[in-house]
Amino acid sequence: MQSDKILLDHGSGGKLAHQLMIDLLLPLFDNPLLAPLHDGAVFDVAAGRLAFSTDSFVVDPIFFPGGDIGDLAVNGTVNDLAMCGAVPRYLSLGLILEEGLPLADLKRILVSIRAALDKAGVQLITGDTKVVPRGAADKIFINTAGIGVVPAGVVIGGDGARPGDCILLSGTMADHGIAVLTQREGLRFESDVVSDTAPLGAMVQAILAAAPGVRVLRDPTRGGVGTVLNEIALQSKVGMVIDEELLPVQPAVAGICDLLGFDPLYLANEGKLLCCAPPDQADAALAAMRRDPHGRDAVRIGQVTAEHPGRAVMRTRIGGQRIVDMLSGEQLPRIC
Numbered sequence: 001m002q003s004d005k006i007l008l009d010h011g012s013g014g015k016l017a018h019q020l021m022i023d024l025l026l027p028l029f030d031n032p033l034l035a036p037l038h039d040g041a042v043f044d045v046a047a048g049r050l051a052f053s054t055d056s057f058v059v060d061p062i063f064f065p066g067g068d069i070g071d072l073a074v075n076g077t078v079n080d081l082a083m084c085g086a087v088p089r090y091l092s093l094g095l096i097l098e099e100g101l102p103l104a105d106l107k108r109i110l111v112s113i114r115a116a117l118d119k120a121g122v123q124l125i126t127g128d129t130k131v132v133p134r135g136a137a138d139k140i141f142i143n144t145a146g147i148g149v150v151p152a153g154v155v156i157g158g159d160g161a162r163p164g165d166c167i168l169l170s171g172t173m174a175d176h177g178i179a180v181l182t183q184r185e186g187l188r189f190e191s192d193v194v195s196d197t198a199p200l201g202a203m204v205q206a207i208l209a210a211a212p213g214v215r216v217l218r219d220p221t222r223g224g225v226g227t228v229l230n231e232i233a234l235q236s237k238v239g240m241v242i243d244e245e246l247l248p249v250q251p252a253v254a255g256i257c258d259l260l261g262f263d264p265l266y267l268a269n270e271g272k273l274l275c276c277a278p279p280d281q282a283d284a285a286l287a288a289m290r291r292d293p294h295g296r297d298a299v300r301i302g303q304v305t306a307e308h309p310g311r312a313v314m315r316t317r318i319g320g321q322r323i324v325d326m327l328s329g330e331q332l333p334r335i336c
Contacts, residue, residue, distance in 0.1 A: 003103070004102060004103050004104065005099075005100050005101060005102055005103060006097045006098070006099055006100060006101040006102075006103065006106065006131055007099060007131070008099050008131050008133065009131075010097065010129070010131050011097070011129065011130050011131025011132075012131075017129070020129065021037065021129075024103075024106070024107060024110065025110065025127070025129075028110050028111065028113075028114045029093075029110075029113075029114065029117075029124045029127075031123050031124070031125070033090075033123060033125040033126075034123075034124060034125050034126065034127075038126075039126075040126055041090070041092075041125035041126040043090065043125060045089075045147075045149065046149050048149065048150065048151075048152060049149075049150040050086075050147055050148065050149060050150065051081050051084040051085075051086035051147070051148040051149075051150050052081075052145070052146070052147055052148075053077055053080040053081050053084075053145065053146050053148075054077070054143065054144070054145035054146075055073070055076050055077050055080060055143070055144055055145075056141065056142070056143045057069055057072055057073045057076065057141065057142045057143070057144070057336055058138070058141050058334050058336075059072060059180060059334055059335060059336050060138060060180075060184060060334040061180070061183055061184055062105070062109070062139050062140060063105075063108075063183075064179050064180050064183040064184075064195055065179045065182075065183060065192060065193065065194040065195060066175075066176075066179055066194030066195035066196070066197060067112070067194075067195045067197040067270075068108070068109055068112050069109060069140060069142055070108075070109035070110065070111075070112035070113040070116065070142070071112045071113065071115065071116035071197055072195075072197050072270060072336060073093075073113065073142040073143075073144045074091065074113055074116035074117055074120060074122075074144060074199070075116055075120070075197050075198055075199050075200075075270060075271065076144070076221070076270065076336060077091060077144040077145065077146040078091075078120045078122060078146060078199045078200070078201055079199065079200045079201070079219045079270075079271075079273075080146070080219070081146050081147075081148035081201070082148070082199075082200050082201040082203075082204040082217070082219075082273075083156065083200075083204070083217045083218055083219050083273065084148065084150060084156055085150055085151070085154035085155070085156035085204065085208060085217065086148030086149060086150045087148050087149050087150075087151065087201060087205065088120060088121070088122045088146055088147075088148040088199075088201050089122060089123070089146075089147055089148055089149055090122060090123055090124075090125045090146065090147045091117065091122050091123070091124050091125070091144055091145065091146045091147075092124070092125065092126045092127055092128075092143075092144065092145045092146075093113070093124055093126075093127035093128075093142070093143075093144055094127060094128045094129075094130075094142065094143035094144070094145075095127070095128070095129045095130070095140065095141075095142060096130050096131075096132060096137055096140065096141040096142070096143075097129065097130070097131045097132070097137075097139075097140055098131075098132060098133075098134060098135075098136065098137040098138065098139050098140065099131060099132065099133050099134040100134050101139050101140055105139070105140075106140070109140065116199070119199055120199035120201060121201070121202075122146070148201075151208075153212075154208060155215065156214070156215060156216065156217050157215070157216070157235070158216060158218065158231060158232050158235035158236065159235040159236050159237075160215025160216045160236065160276070161215065161216045161232050161233075161235075161236035161238050161240075161276040161304045162215070162236070162238070162276075162278070162304060163238055163304055163305055163306040164278070164279050164303070164304060165215075165216075165276040165277060165278055165279065165282075165303065165304040166276070166277050166278075166279055166282035166285075166300050166302075166303055166304075167229075167240065167242060167274065167275075167276055167300065167301050167302040167303060167304065168274070168275040168276075168277055168282065168285060168286055168289065168298060168299070168300055168301070169225065169247075169248065169272065169273075169274055169275075169298065169299055169301045170200075170203065170272050170273045170274075170275070170289050170292075170294065170295040170297075170298045171196065171248060171271075171272050171294070171295060171296070171297040171298060172196075172248045172249055172250045172253065172272075172297055173220075173224065173225055173247065173248060173249050173253075173264045173265065173267065173269060173272070174224065174249060174253050174257065174262075174264035174267035174268075174269065175193060175194065175195060175196040175250065175253060175269065175271075176195040176196050176197060176267075176268050176269055176270040176271070176335070176336075177224070177262075177267030177268040177269070177331075177332055177335055178193045178253050178256050178257070178262075178267065179193045179194050179195040180195065180268075180332070180335055181256075181260075181332055182256065187256075189252065189255075189256060190252075191251070191252035191255075192252075193250065193252050193253055193256070195270060195271075196269055196270055196271035196272060196294075197270040197271050198270070198271030198294045199271075199294075200219065200271065200272075200273055200294060202292060203273065203288070203289060203292040203294060203295050204217060204273070206288040206289075206291065206292060207275060207277075207285050207288045207289060209288070210281075210284040210285055210287065210288035211277050211278070211281035211282070211284045211285035211288065212281075213277070213278040213280075213281045214275055214276070214277050214278075214281065214285055215276065216232055216236070216274075216275065216276035217273055217274070217275055218231070218232065218273065218274045219269070219270075219272065219273050219274075220268075220269050220272060220273075220274055221268050221269060221270060221336060222268050222335060222336060223266060223268075223326070223327045224264070224265055224266040224267050224268060224269065224327065225247075225264075225265050225266075225269070225274065226263070226265035226266045226312065226324045226325070226326070226327060227266065227326050227327045228274055229242065229274070229312040229324060230310075230311070230312050230324070230325065230326040231326070232274075232276065233309065233310050233311055233312055234310045236304075237309045237310060238304050238305065238306065238309055238310075239304070239305040239306065239307045239308040239309055239310075239311055239312070239313065240302060240304060240305070240311070240312040240313070240324075241302050241303055241304075241305050241307075241312075241313050241314075241315065242301045242302030242312065242313075242314050242315070242324070243301060243302055243314070243315045244314050244315060244316050244317050245315075245317055246299055246300065246301045246302070247264070247265070247301055248297055248299050248301075249264045262331060265324060266327045266331055267331065267332065268332070268335045268336060270336065271294055275289070276304055282300065286298055286299075286300060311323060312324040312325075
């Protein structure tokens with residue numbers, strides 16, 4: 001039986017499920033580790049430490065300016081590994097498909113996943129597909145899990161910030177959050193905003209080569225830069241001071257945030273990182289970031305301090321100070 005939509009039978013484990021695997025999935029992702037189509041993958045790893053991460057993606061809409069749920073899923077897990085200082089190597093892919101999803105949409109997403117894997121330099125080595133009845137999900141949900149190798153001597157964690165460290169941000173804030181919001185709500189503006197979804201593994205390795213003293217890396221996804229600064233401050237028992245004048249925001253994004261009442265500090269980013277670098281290595285780290293195509297707009301936004309441990313504070317444009325609290329509640333549900 002031929003169909004241009006996902007059927008419950010595609011999740012049965014029978015003929016249609018086999019056809020979906022052989023006709024659509026395997027041609028896109030075939031490699032020696034995936035080809036046996038076993039329930040798991042057996043592979044060699046370098047001696048030393050591994051990083052492991054898993055994440056699920058339920059973004060609405062599944063297609064948005066600058067990306068889709070497919071490349072978002074790959075980049076999200078690749079970046080979580082990279083923020084551990086790891087070199088991402090392998091990914092798994094779990095698809096939960098709603099009955100009635102057009103096969104053309106699924107193929108478009110899978111092609112996007114393939115391109116994102118190639119760009120990140122990682123292999124898809126195992127996966128699973130399930131189909132749920134119409135109305136039991138929303139088109140497609142994706143789970144990805146990843147494994148990376150942590151180079152010898154690299155120790156990255158949220159508890160590594162020290163007073164005097166410089167706080168670096170690899171580019172403009174809130175691009176992903178606003179791109180998804182405007183697409184979801186059908187909003188149209190003179191300047192189109194696109195998601196920043198991108199793999200950051202190469203940038204991280206460049207930073208660590210140029211500035212081996214870097215101890216903190218984070219990608220400010222849900223909760224944005226403001227929330228991540230608070231998390232680092234709490235884990236490291238230090239204060240974080242940022243300067244409002246230095247915070248990078250695209251004019252179009254700033255205008256939309258003003259119009260809709262959002263603070264860019266708390267909106268999601270999917271291709272940016274925060275870095276705490278020792279003061280004598282901050283310039284080298286910043287230069288490494290700017291050499292990467294995803295870090296051309298990298299800037300220094302503040303400094304780690306011994307004062308007010310566990311808190312983030314912003315120097316405002318008018319010369320005052322205000323506390324940058326952790327995000328309370330959910331500004332934009334289903335953003336990733």
